[in-house]
Amino acid sequence: MEDMFGSDDSRTRYPTTLEPEPAQQDDGAVRKPVAPQPQPQIEPQAFGGPLILTVADVDQLIRRLGADGRTVIGPKVDGPVIGYQPIGGAADLPSGWGDEQGPGHYRLRRRDDDALFGYALAPTSWKRYVFPARSELFRARREDGALAITTIPPARPRYAFIGMRACEIAALDVQRRVFMRPEAPDPTYAANTQDMFVVAVSCGSPAATCFCVSAGTGPEASGGYDIRLTEVNSTPNSPDHYFVANAGTQAGADVLAQLACKPASDSETGAATQIVQAAATAIGQGVKLDDVHELLARNRENPRWDDVAARCLSCGNCTMSCPTCFCSDVVDENPIGDDGVVRARVWASCFGVSYSQMHGGNARTSTSSRYRQWLTHKMSTWVDQFDVSGCVGCGRCITTCPVGIDIRTELEAIRATDTATKYPESVRPQTDEGLAT
Amino acid sequence: MGQSGIDAWGARTVTTSRPTLAVWKFSSCDGCQLTLLDCEDEILGLSEAIDIAYFLEAGHDRVDQMYDVSLVEGSITTAHDAERIREVRAASRKLVTIGACATSGGIQALRNSADVQEFTSIVYAHPEFIKTLETSTGIADHVPVDLELRGCPISRTQLLEAISALLAGRTPRLPSYSVCQECKQAGNACVLVASGTPCLGPVTQAGCHSLCPSIGRGCFGCFGPSESANTAALTEQLRRVGTNDRDIERSFSTFNVNAPEFRTAALALYPIQSPRRGSE
Known part of the structure; x- marks a missing residue:
């Protein structure tokens, strides 16, 4: 891996591989879903005290990152939504726009102020930048009767992501655990994330679909950022429009130093803290997640799966918009009249029937089994697989479900009708200690 | 693969071993056939790789021979069509239907739940000259079909994929999942949400690269039902966003009205046959 990208850098913030996880202690206790947490956690003031940025400073920040050769991606009004798009300055940001999100519902809303980040989050995630919907893996060509394979090195876009929410940074951590396992680090994901610069923006206007507090990921990023901003705008105590900025890395501190900003006063940092606290209160502990690992594992035969299947369209919107869903298909494409073939990786969804097609038949022919697979993997078996929950509480699957299926409601319904299905004796799985109960 | 032959004029002897391709037309508008001509960048490579032996739209005349691949456009609406498609099937190693007409009967299948005699009496000055079946049906209702390309019209990309796969002897990649998957992969926000x-994207088969939602319009289902299309759940949601039953019924009653999933969805809203004509 070291050779693939040269050795011209000191990108150690986002490790290409994970440290081996300590062996899981099996003490018989209920295993709680592990909240995704960006690594490393950043100590407050580790890279200097908080600073104050104006709107003009934010503009300068974006321009400097662009001038540094980075592809700067940030929120921008894109048709009927806010999307994460290439931006050139603060003028591209959705000034004065907020969003209204609910199950199967999204609307842009005019705010009564000119907040730059006054929305909850975009309905499409950052995923397509770090894990593109289609990436070419290699080309093969028939030459003198043999197959000549040309690898396609992934592009290194040097992204700067402006306005990442805490849940979205947590999603990067989940993806890192998936894509950067030591035994098989993914070159595409590595190339897209190794050099990225993250400007986190704490949440001030969460949506009704947000449940990061329950998931333990937000509303303020505790790590995984170069710079973290909290936007203060027209609150009773602080009539000015400013941003409280914290550096999370030396790179972030260096960029902030170029802006020559004044240090934040106690009242200014206090106003920022209030905003985050108000957001946390608004989001609330809306959904109980600490028992879902066991709950879903023992409810494979719960009749609720059929109930949700009657409403589910199997369209795959939830998996496509989920910032952690990582499934892909590998396809060969050969142009007519050409001996060559391109092998590409494309997004796949477990809601597609062919996803579960294998030799001898299809493992999941019903929508009921596919929905169960998705939710159970996301919130339960993901923990077994990657030692972290696959859900960061961003609520995108709720907003972008065309029929408004709400996983919080589905979890509650399953808990309310907990069937506590036991394995029949004949199929009870073996563990080291003997039969599981 | 590849059959030598002589064209109808005796002027051109086909000695190549290239696979032969024929394009056949039944009841249709020619739009899907024209997709082949629309392959501007690929048409030369295509004509080198295959021998386009019968294609009216490109000026070829008929060659009496066995074809390696037949592309069939259009639906079966007359007794003559029903006979002719058997001849085409018998002369084709692989038969590929192209477009909504050939795969499900097309927009003309609206007649299937109406009175054809009444239609002909309204449209034609001399309806007694019109000999037509009561129904418009897809090719697969009459003969075995090897591959279906959906759409009104078909996608150029899918046509090239199907031909290149047949030439390479591999399975073409023609996903049967929903338009939503392509739409989100394109980075679009959901227009319904x-x-x-x-x-109709959530119940419509992918393959168009989410053409309509990508420009902010709703999918009108021209690729027909996706696998496990849940039209009942979508109908409920369309009602919730304020679409009236009449419009929902109409949206399912277009190019793929005769596809079972869409027909069932339309009939669930208006079970009485033939309500469309005369009331407006």
Whole structure:
């Protein structure tokens, strides 16, 4: 891996591989879903005290990152939504726009102020930048009767992501655990994330679909950022429009130093803290997640799966918009009249029937089994697989479900009708200690 | 693969071993056939790789021979069509239907739930000259079909994929999942969610690269039903965003009205046959 990208850098913030996880202690206790947490956690003031940025400073920040050769991606009004798009300055940001999100519902809303980040989050995630919907893996060509394979090195876009929410940074951590396992680090994901610069923006206007507090990921990023901003705008105590900025890395501190900003006063940092606290209160502990690992594992035969299947369209919107869903298909494409073939990786969804097609038949022919697979993997078996929950509480699957299926409601319904299905004796799985109960 | 032959004029002897391709037309508008001519960048490579032996739209005349691949456009609407498609099947190693007409009967299948005699009496000055079947049906209702390309019209990309796969002897990649998957991969926000725009994408088969939602319009289902299309759940949601039953019924009653999933969805809203004509 070291050779693939040269050795011209000191990108150690986002490790290409994970440290081996300590062996899981099996003490018989209920295993709680592990909240995704960006690594490393950043100590407050580790890279200097908080600073104050104006709107003009934010503009300068974006321009400097662009001038540094980075592809700067940030929120921008894109048709009927806010999307994460290439931006050139603060003028591209959705000034004065907020969003209204609910199950199967999204609307842009005019705010009564000119907040730059006054929305909850975009309905499409950052995923397509770090894990593109289609990436070419290699080309093969028939030459003198043999197959000549040309690898396609992934592009290194040097992204700067402006306005990442805490849940979205947590999603990067989940993806890192998936894509950067030591035994098989993914070159595409590595190339897209190794050099990225993250400007986190704490949440001030969460949506009704947000449940990061329950998931333990937000509303303020505790790590995984170069710079973290909290936007203060027209609150009773602080009539000015400013941003409280914290550096999370030396790179972030260096960029902030170029802006020559004044240090934040106690009242200014206090106003920022209030905003985050108000957001946390608004989001609330809306959904109980600490028992879902066991709950879903023992409810494979719960009749609720059929109930949700009657409403589910199997369209795959939830998996496509989920910032952690990582499934892909590998396809060969050969142009007519050409001996060559391109092998590409494309997004796949477990809601597609062919996803579960294998030799001898299809493992999941019903929508009921596919929905169960998705939710159970996301919130339960993901923990077994990657030692972290696959859900960061961003609520995108709720907003972008065309029929408004709400996983919080589905979890509650399953808990309310907990069937506590036991394995029949004949199929009870073996563990080291003997039969599981 | 590849059959030598002589064209109808005796002027051109086909000695190549290239696979032969024929394009056949039944009841249709020619739009899907024209997709082949629309392959501007690929048409030369295509004509080098295959021998386009019968294609009216490109000026070829008929060659009496066995074809390696037949592309069939259009639906079966007359007794003559029903006979002719058997001849085409018998002369084709692989038969590929192209477009909504050939795969499900097309827009003309609206007649299937109406009185054809009444239609002909309204449309034609001399309806007694019109000999037509009571129904418009897809090719697979009459003969075995090897591959279906959906759409009104078909996608150029899918046509090239199907031909290149047949030439290479591999399975073509023609996903049967929903338009939503392509739409989200394209980076679009959902038009139904974000604008309340009625959209059939969640129950429609992918393959168009989410053409309509990508420009902010709802999918009108021209690729026909996706695998496990849940039209009942989508109907409920379309009602919730304020679409009236009449419009929902109409949205399912277009190019793929005769596809079972869409027909069932339309009939669930208006079970009485033939309500469309005369009331407006």
